[in-house]
Amino acid sequence: xxxxxxxxxSEIVERERRFASLGExxxxxxxxxxxLLVPIDQHAVALHAxxxxxxxxxxxLQKILHSIExxxxxxxxxxxxxxxxxxxxxxxxLGKLVREALPLMRAAVAHSALLRLAVDTHAPLVQADPVxxxxxxxxxxxxxxxxxxxxxxxIEIGVAGMKAADGHGPPFVRLTVADNGIGMDGATVGExxxxxxxxxxxxxxxxxGLRIVHxxxxxxxxxxxxxxxxxxxxxIRIDLPAMAEQPAVQG
Numbered sequence: 001x002x003x004x005x006x007x008x009x010s011e012i013v014e015r016e017r018r019f020a021s022l023g024e025x026x027x028x029x030x031x032x033x034x035x036l037l038v039p040i041d042q043h044a045v046a047l048h049a050x051x052x053x054x055x056x057x058x059x060x061l062q063k064i065l066h067s068i069e070x071x072x073x074x075x076x077x078x079x080x081x082x083x084x085x086x087x088x089x090x091x092x093x094l095g096k097l098v099r100e101a102l103p104l105m106r107a108a109v110a111h112s113a114l115l116r117l118a119v120d121t122h123a124p125l126v127q128a129d130p131v132x133x134x135x136x137x138x139x140x141x142x143x144x145x146x147x148x149x150x151x152x153x154x155i156e157i158g159v160a161g162m163k164a165a166d167g168h169g170p171p172f173v174r175l176t177v178a179d180n181g182i183g184m185d186g187a188t189v190g191e192x193x194x195x196x197x198x199x200x201x202x203x204x205x206x207x208x209g210l211r212i213v214h215x216x217x218x219x220x221x222x223x224x225x226x227x228x229x230x231x232x233x234x235x236i237r238i239d240l241p242a243m244a245e246q247p248a249v250q251g
Contacts, residue, residue, distance in 0.1 A: 030078040033071075041068050074103055089220075091247045092128045094175050094240070095119040095159040101134055105157075108138065109145040113153040123161040124242035126173050128220050136213050140177040140236055143210065147181030147234060154180045161242065171242040172222075178235040184228040192226060210236075 044064050051057040098119055105115060137157075144155045158176040163169075184192070192210055210226070217224045221241050228234035 118158040144179035180233040
């Protein structure tokens, strides 16, 4: 069996530094691109008025305008992710959150990486800050993407409702992000777990790694589990308590 190098403890610190810089860079690029979209949008709207009635041209312009809206929404997600804005906690479907974040996740990982979703649409709702949960998801996907072996990298993202192992505890919802990347050895996994318990004075920027993810999960009353082996990839499971009373409308 081919042996792949594992991530060392010293590389963890360097990754956090690089991820923080990446968040700042992404925010700057997103702001510049959003500014460039303004004149493009204005010219497209003006041209649409000129060609009104020309079926073929009008269809093409509608596609341009639709693409502009998609790009604007994607950039908005990047800015939220980078700046770490927070919203009120509310009933949240993690499955819906994963599906809505899919375009941003695809843009963040290598083109050769395969994203697989296994989302239970009937999973219970959780009481959570949707922006914070999106940042958790994207952090995990970014981490996974950097550990992939090309050209057969796979990231699997799952959402499922779960019952307590003893059958008596409260139900919860599990968000899983698993990759088939280089993985980590036991010492490095232990270093990650040790850092989970350390207080963090790092800024709340994008891509700060598992410590910020762990803190966010704990603040939501959940827990994080990490399993990894060299050459076999890494699996992270996040368990959040399901709401005792499930609203009729999911959101």
